[in-house]
Amino acid sequence: QVQLVESGGGSVQAGGSLRLSCAASGRSFSTYAMGWFRQAPGKEREFVAAISWSGFQTQYGDSVKGRFTISRDNAKNTVYLQMNSLKPEDKAVYYCAGRREYSSTWALTPTTSNYWGQGTQVTVSS
Secondary structure, X not given: OOEEEEEOOEEXXXXXXXXXXXXXXXXXXXXXXXXXXXXXXXXOOEEEEEEOOOOOOEEEOOOOOOOEEEEEEOOOOEEXXXXXXXXXXXXXXXXXXXXXXXXXXXXXXXXXXXXXXXXXXXXXXX
């Protein structure tokens, strides 16, 4: 069993930066692929980024490529999302997710995630 707790959300002006963290409990964290999804009011959950258990494979949604960076520290059971050059359209609740196996199709099938965090709000003002 893995429990995920996000932190680091908040309010920032356009062009600013935030770093989200997702702390995981459970000894199997280092074997899981980890990802970030987001959901804005009235919209479907959107893929943001994913990282394999080793960190060697990463994947990003088209809307965040070049601005966001996902990373992980298995020794700390934590995955991070560094968000730079934030835009008002990045405003959403950001969710951390865990999946037993990394897959490039995870972006299209968020329901195949095995675990979810409770979410953290990110607000970007223009």
